[in-house]
Amino acid sequence: MNHRTIAATLCLAISATAVTHAAVPTDTMMNEQVESYDWVLPHADFVRREVMIPMRDGTKLYTVIVFRKGTQDAPILLSRTPYNAQRMTTRNRSQKIEEILPVMDKEFVNDGYIRVYQDVRGLDRSEGEYVMNRPLRGPLNPTEVDHATDAYDTIDWLVKNVKESNGKVGITGSSYLGFTSLMALVDPHPALKAAVPQSPMVDGWMGDDWFHNGAFRTFGFDYDLGQTVKEGGGAVPKGTGDEYTAYLEAVSAMEYAKAYGLLKLPVVRKMLEHPMYDAWWQGQAVDKLLAKRKLTVPTMLVVGQWDQEDSYGAPAVYKALEPQDTNNDMVSLVIGPWRHSQVNYEGRELGPLKFEGDTALQFRQRWMKPFLDCHLKTDAPKCDTPPVLTYATGSDHWEVAQKWPDGNYKPLYLAGNFDLSWSKPAEGSDSYVSDPAKPVPMLPRPIHMEGDEWREWLVHDQRFVDGRPDVLSYTSGVLDKPVHIKGAPRVDLRAATTGRDSDYVVKLIDVYPEENSADPTMAGYQLALGIEIFRGRYVHGFSSPAPLEPGKTYAFKWSLPNVDHVFLPGHRIMVQVQSTLFPLYDRNPQSWVPSIMEAMPKDYVKATETVHYGGDAASAVWLPIAED
Structure with missing residues (x-):
């Protein structure tokens, strides 16, 4: 047989085989689902393990451990989250470690860190019962477990079972993860060597998520529904209309909760039952808990200057712990030019503000990672952590200080003709009518407290309310030299009302020149x-x-958020005073009711608010002025 005959025979055979296979019938009723698919393939540059770590009460918590292949003698960086550890470690289903983890993890896993995320007790894939911001075991928590014990047991398991580690653990995370980071400092495990709590939830009544100085923050209802419902959770089903209208029509927090079926949620009932700063709130304030204990873990506290959710917590913990830090090397404070949690994303801008480069990346690379390196690495470099690190907005640069606040307080007085004065002015007063039926909006309407509108509302141009008859605007002359403030401005407002209760809102504002060609x-x-x-x-x-006495002048004193800012020459300083900021805060009915949460339509009345200046009733904002 010649080669042509052989080739022809082979072709016939192949064709016959093809026809034979094509003729085999396909079983169209065969179950085509398979049990599982491991998306981490052999050529992935990382190892990803899912484990269930047992706690002291037998509950097992779902934990994901991720590190680059070949990692040895490595520090562990832990985050304990209510936001789904599985999802946080599969940002993309990629075979590259940088792609599957959050952006902030890149610098760490590329330098040999082991990254660990864990679902908190009772959420997502973890076992157990979920309690919002579960209090420390004790009067408010009769069980034997809390976030402190869960962190301890988790760290204990990790250092004993992750053979690639060097036995040293750091903990970090923002918001709720900042709260769990702080709770790990209560009776900490010996292997916990450093903590970086970011925008932590610390005191939900004084100035974090739920209340600010007694005024209820209504957006918490959406968070409660999304966080505590297994099926059917998410945002409150009020549609896509103006939230200003939705909350106004609901009348009060209680009626709003009733209208949308939120009283089924235990956490909502707790909020409504505790409108004042009682033992329930005080007993779970993390700054108070930590102040009673000796700080043994070096801690870097981080917050954004325009944090719209948790501006209070980090500075409050710093204030509570700093007296223990006799060598100025155990607790540090960082204030960046960011919104809530922006430290973990890109930090080049916030709304209309542009900064000198990616400030969030700068912080993570120049300060956060070196801080963790020096406490967690084997043969660690020497620590050189600034006691206080802040970003001076206005002049746009990072600054290091030895203490906070880093300025000397000087009063800027409200004065006649709606001026501001560095010296006490002549006596006088200004008045406005506060009408709960027409509250001052937090943003131009329609308002939707979500997305960028929510994230950036604190830097919105305040001209949209300047000139309203129920907003008083006091303005300085044009500055001929910079005014640099470093600290939390303090409000001393001397005011009276014709009602029996009232809210007061104060805004400190940098007014840019009318001409700004740059x-x-x-x-x-x-x-x-x-x-x-x-x-x-x-x-x-x-x-x-207690009710206010109509017509009596009171000294209302509170603090604004911490800030490092330079008012530049050519700018002016403004202070605005108003009595509503809606719908972020529920309306004060301005009559006396035992609980504003339960106010009824008849309780809401107009009131005349009078702001005094000069003499013995000199209203002022005390500015922490730095000596540059």
Whole structure:
């Protein structure tokens, strides 16, 4: 047989085989689902393990351990989350470690860190029962477990079972993860060597998520529904309309909760049952818990200057712990030019503000990672952590300080003709009518407290309310030299009301020049540096609400958020005073009711608010002025 015959025979055979296979019938009723698919393939550059770590009460917590292949003698960086550890470690289903983890993890896993995420007790794939911000075991928690014990047991398991580690653990995370990071400092495991709590939830009544100085923050309802419902959770089903209208029509927090079926949620009932700063709130304030213990773990506290959710917590913990830090090397404070949690994303801008480069990346690379390296690495480099690190907005650069606040307080007085004065002015007063039926909006309407609108609302141009008859705006002359403030401005507002209760909102604002050719979008811009509220019934103490005496002048004192800012020459300083900031805060009915949460339509009344200046009733904002 010649080669042509052989080739022809082979072709016939192949064709016959093909026809034979094509003729085999396909079983169309065969179950085509398979049990599982391991998306981490052999050529992946990382190892990803899922484990269930047992706690002391037998509950097992779902934990994901991720590190680059070949990692040895490595520090562990832990985050304990209510936001789904599985999802947080599969940002993309990639075979590259940088792609599957959050952006902030890149610098760490590329330098040999082991990254660990864990679902907190009772959420997602972890066993057990979930309690929002579970209090420390004790009077408010009769069980034997809390976030402190769960962190301890987790760290104990990790250092004993992750053979690639060097036995040293750090903990970090923002918001709720900042809270769990702080709780790990209560009776900490010996292997816990460093902590970086970011924008931590610390005191939900004084100034974090749920209340600010007694005024209830309504957006918490959406968070509660999304966080505590297994099926059907998410945002409150009020549609896509103006939230200003939705909350106004609901009348009060209680009626809103009733209208949307939220009283089924234990956490909502707790909020409604505890409108004042009682033992329930005080007993779970993390700054108070930590102040009673000796700090043994080096801690770097981080917050954004325009944190719209948890501006209070990090500075409060710093204030509580700093007296223990006799060598100025155990607790440090970082304030960046960020919104809530922006430290873990890109930090080049916030709304209309542009900064000198990616400030969040700068912080992570220059300060956060070296801080963790020096405490966690084997043969660690020497620590050189700034006691205080802040970003000076206005002049746009990082600054190191030895203490905080880093300025000397000087009063900037409200004065006649709606001026601001560095010296006490002549006596006088200004008045406005506060109408709960027409509250001052937090943003131009329609309002949707979500997305960028929510994330960036604190830097919105305040001209949209300047000139309203129920907003008083006091403005300085044009500055001929810079005014640099470093600390939390303090409000001393001397005011009276014709009602029996009232809220007061004060805004500290940087007014840009009307002509600004370098950046026309900022011409005349009114940039808020701090916005904070005070509920008048608490003027005698946050745990002892009482009606106000109509016509009597009271000294309402509270603080604005911490800030490092330079008012530049050519700018002006403004202070705005108003009585509503809606719908972020529930409305004060301005009559006396035992609980504003349960106010009814008849309780809401107009009131005339009078702000005094000069003499013995000199209203002022005390600015922490730095000596540059």
